[in-house]
Amino acid sequence: MTGRIDPWRAELPENYARLMEEFGISSFEEILPDIPDPMPIMRRRIIFGHRDFRRILERMLGGEDFAVMTGLMPSGKMHLGHKMVIDQLIWYQRMRGVKMFLCVADLEAYSARGLSLAEARRIAVEEYLANYDALGLDLTKCRVYFQSEDEHVKRLAFLLSKRVTLSELRAIYGFTIESNLSSLFYPMIDVADILHPQLPEFCGPIPTVVPVGIDQDPHLRLARDMAGRFQKEFGFIPPSATYHKLLPGLIEEKMSSSKxxxxxxxxxxxxxxxxxxxxxxxxxxxxxxxxxxxxxxxxxxxxxxxxxxxxxxxxxxxxxxxxxxxxxxxxxxxxxxxxxxxxxxxxxxxxxxxxxxxxxxxxxxxxxxxxxxx
Ligand code: SF4
Known part of the structure; x- marks a missing residue:
């Protein structure tokens, strides 16, 4: 165990309990009895962990506003493993106070997968957004945006980057001297995605939940840290998260577009x-x-x-x-x-x-x- 989970290297974590202990993720089971009409993937412990989900649950139960933030990286084709997140978004869309934000991570596709922005857009539309719509997600009730075009997110990313050091990023993501600058800066874009619903232009400080696979936890931990560092300026509430297991592949350990x-x-x-x-x-x-x-x-x-x-x-x-x-x-x-x-x-x-x-x-x-x- 290296103590590091790499969101770009599609490895299936072997021992979820050990990861929860190591990174301070709470068990979803403790909160499950309080959730009215939980989804099958909640009941079956496929969603197995959370950070501060009670804050979201209280809003849900009181019919008050809360935000859901999610993103898609347009690369490859959409498979059944991706469907799990959409099922969760559809479940949240039934709640009275939900504000939903959906980011197309075309800058990540450019930086990590070498796609042009135009190709990333085509894949996002044909392989992801069209599938989300077909699965039943109401895109007209989401703020759908492309990272490369969104001035709020890019501006916030730059502001946030002032209080992060290279050594912190290296400790979280394992960057080396060979890492290119777009990959070094990308985590700031990702953190800005997660925190931007709380900007005054959108909802202002609001409990926000990010449903993710465990492999995305480094971004969440950084976003929660950054929320604290900029609390005075923006009043950010540390984002909550739920963690689901990754769907195993039919042959390999994880279902992946590359297999x-x-x-x-x-x-x-x-x-x-x-x-x-x-x-x-x-x-x-x-x-x-x-x-x-x-x-x-x-x-x-x-x-x-x-x-x-x-x-x-x-x-x-x-x-x-x-x-x-x-x-x-x-x-x-x-x-x-x-x-x-x-x-x-x-x-x-x-x-x-x-x-x-x-x-x-x-x-x-x-x-x-x-x-x-x-
Ligand atoms: S495929 Fe075979 S091993 Fe798997 S559940 Fe069905 S009967 Fe059991």
Whole structure:
């Protein structure tokens, strides 16, 4: 363990409990009983940690204003792992006092992935915003902005950078003498994204929650520190966060756009979905006879992960499938077939929505002059 989590190196943290202890993340379980109608990923402890979420919960329960801040880095294609964040945003959009901010991290795509800003915009619109819309997020109720065009965020980033040293950034992100200046400065943009809803031009000081995977925690810790350092000038309230586990890939440890055979993309065709699931790593036995006799192991099975994270929202049904697997009443071939059918049912309906969303989102965001210039 290095003591450092690198948000740009897509590693799946092995031991969430150890990370929570090391970085002072509280257990989400302690707060769960107070949340009315929690999402399946809350009930299932996929959201496993938080920082100061009670502050948000109190606002939610009282119908008072609070902000949700999230971002997307336009690179690669959107897969099922990304969907988890959108599901959370949709859940928050049901709350009375929510103010939602959605940042397109095109500067990060430029700095970390080498994309041009124009290419980052195309990917953001076609692969992300259109999918967000199709999944049911109401983009008209979000402040959607592109980092490269947003003067509030860029100005705030520069102001914040006055009170951060290079040695601090090196300790958090592991920068070296070879690191280029855009990657050194980028964390300031990210912190400004997180804090800018609290500027007087927007909500002023307001409890803000950022739903993230554990790999994004370095940005959160820095943002919370910076909120304290600029408390006098801006009255910033340290942002809250929730942490979710990362969806495992069908073969590798983490579902990632850079490992396409292990990822289910929302735009995959039927044959591709079928092939990927049929090749997924399972907890099955070498022969069908053995599996019927001894049962399988859903706890290490990537097909069961699909059920757990996405495909079976009903808890009773999920437990039933788990028991069927453990007792050998279902074997992997049948079980994979069931996953394929569930996923294709979802994707068939989804594709129709996506086509409509793409048109809508292109006309709202496809043209650089159409985006929020506030
Ligand atoms: S039966 Fe299903 S859940 Fe069990 S190991 Fe096989 S694929 Fe996984």
């Amino acid at each position: 396409p055979e292990g990822a289910i993309f929302l735009t995959d065709d039927e044959e591709t979905v079928r092939r990927k699931i049929m090749n997924a790593f399972t907890g099955g036995k070498p022969t069908a006879a053995e599996q019927r006799r001894e049962g399988g192991n859903p706890d290490i099975c990537r097909v069961f992960d699909l059920y757990f994270y996405h495909l079976i929202p009903d808890d009773r049904r999920l437990l039933e499938v788990r028991e069927m697997c453990r007792e050998g009443r279902i074997i992997c071939g049948e079980c994979k077939q069931m996953a394929v059918e569930l996923l294709l049912d979802f994707l068939r309906e989804y594709r129709v929505k996506y086509a409509r969303s793409l048109e809508r989102v292109r006309s709202a965001f496809g043209d650089p002059d159409a985006t929020d210039k506030s």
